C-alpha cells in the first residue's frame with residue numbers, strides 16, 4: 001500500500017471542475033477509489049454531496065483502451081438495477097488531466113475481507129446468511145441479465161450500514177444482449193484475476209463464464225463460514241494439482257444442505273460445478289434446518 005499515498009498526492013484535486021477528491025478509500029489491482037464531493041450538488045444545498053470516484057491506476061491508465069475499460073465497467077453496472085449491486089452515477093472525462101473516471105454511490109461500511117479479519121474462526125450461520133443471500137441474489141440477477149462479474153472475492157463485496165453490495169465489474173463481461181459489444185476488450189492480457197478466487201479454467205485462458213463466478217463466490221462463502229480460504233489461498237490451478245479438494249472439511253457453522261451445494265460450487269472442473277447462483281441462493285435462504 002506504500003505506493004497509494006504517492007498516487008493520492010499526484011491525483012488532481014478537482015476533476016471535471018466539479019468533483020473534489022477528499023481522500024483515498026482504496027486501491028485495488030487496477031483502480032484507485034476516492035471519496036469525493038460533488039461541488040455542483042453541494043452548491044444547490046445537497047446535504048450529502050459525497051460520492052465515490054474511481055480511476056484506473058498505472059500501468060492500466062496509460063494503456064490505449066484504458067477509458068474503454070473503465071467505460072465498460074460503468075456500462076455493465078448501469079444496466080443492473082438491484083438493491084445489492086452498487087449504484088454507478090456517471091462516466092466522465094476530465095479533458096485537462098486527460099483522466100477518465102466513474103462516479104458512484106459512496107458506500108459506508110466494510111469490505112468482506114475487512115470483516116473476515118474480525119472473524120478468524122468464521123461467522124455464525126445467522127450472520128453469514130444475512131450476507132450470503134443478498135450477495136447470491138445480486139449475482140443471480142446479474143447472470144439473469146447476461147452480465148458476468150469476473151472477479152467475485154471478499155474485497156469486492158461491501159457490507160454497508162443497511163445493505164450488502166457487490167461492486168467492481170471491472171473484469172466483467174456481457175454474455176448476451178446489446179452490451180455484448182463492450183466485451184471486445186481483451187481482459188486476459190490484463191492478467192488482473194486474483195488467483196485464489198479465479199477458477200482454474202480462467203487462469204488457463206478460458207473465457208469468463210457464470211460457472212467461474214460461482215467458483216469465486218463459493219471460495220468467499222467458505223471463507224465466511226470457516227474463517228479460512230478453502231484452498232489455503234493457493235491459485236486454483238495449484239490447489240487442483242495438489243488435490244486439495246480431498247482435504248476440504250465442512251465448516252462447522254454451515255447447515256449440511258448448504259455444504260453439499262457449496263462443495264459442488266467449489267469443483268475445479270467447470271463441467272462438475274453444476275450449480276447456479278440462483279440455486280445456491282435458494283439453498284442458503286432456507287431456514288436453519290441442519291439437514
Ligand SMILES: Nc1ncnc2c1ncn2[C@@H]1O[C@H](COP(=O)(O)OP(=O)(O)OP(=O)(O)O)[C@@H](O)[C@H]1O
Pocket residue numbers: 025026027028029030031032033052054086104105106107108111151155156167168170192
Ligand atoms: N463505492 C465505494 N464506496 C466506498 N469504498 C469503495 C467504493 N468502491 C470501492 N471502494 C474501496 O476501494 C477498493 C478498491 O475498489 P475496486 O475493487 O473497485 O478497485 P480495483 O482496482 O478494481 O480492485 P481489484 O481489481 O483489486 O478488485 C475497495 O476494496 C473498497 O475498499
